[in-house]
Amino acid sequence: MASTPDLGAPAPDFTLPAVVLSDGAVTQRQFTLSEHRGKPIVLAFYPGDDTPVCTKQMCAYSNELEKFTGVGAEVWGISPQGLDSHEKFARRHGLQMPLLADPDKTVIRDYGIALPGLGLKRSVFLVDAEGVLRWKHVARLGLTYQPVATLTEQIAALG
Template sequence: MASTPDLGVPAPDFTLPGIVLSGTEVERRDFTLSAHRGKPIVLAFYPGDDTPVCTKQMCAYNNELEKFADIGAEVWGISPQDLDSHEKFAQRHGLQQPLLADPAKTVIQQYGVGLKALGLKRSVFLVDAEGVLRWKHVATLGLKFQSVDTLTAQIAALA
């Protein structure tokens, strides 16, 4: 398994297809990390749509999107499920943050969070406005996730 990228270096760039739920409408489009320079991005890698811990994590982030927006940040969820799965997941739980699909696990491998039989390690990477990786947390077991308060404090420390 590849190691996670080092802090202080440019975050590995990528383009992945994703969905964004706005009200009841779903938009499908590509998301490119380097195209979002100028604001911090939280990359939240999660193992699976509609699994208990992942649902709690994505709902917690969704419920506090305003806190992220207040400090100029976005949250992108990334998992190996396809767009249809993400769409159902977002609609079922009212998730407004982009959910990106990485079924080939290309980006998961770039960030060194893949697991052979289990998919991926629950992980969060904070990319600053210039595209540099500033903070990361890679879970050993993935039964817990980083809180909104922890993430927003890390983002605020970049200013």
């Protein structure tokens, strides 16, 4: 299995399709990491839509999205499910951040978090405004997730 990218190195670039829920309407579009320079991005890799821990994690991040935007950051959720699953997940829970689909697990492998037969390790990567990886957390078991306060403190420390 590939290792995760090193801190201080450029974050692996990618383009993935996503769903975005806004005011009850869902749009689909492509998200390319390198096209979002200028602000930090939290890449929240999660194993599956509508699973207990993933739902708690994505709801926590969405419910406190203003704390991320307050420190100038965006949050992207990334998992191997397709856009239809992401749309149902976003609508069911009112998730306001983009949910990116990586069904081929290309990006998941590029970030070194693939688990053969199981999908992926729950992980969070913080990419700074210049596209450099500044912080990461890769869960061993995936039964917990990084709280908003921890992530926003890390983002604020970039300043």
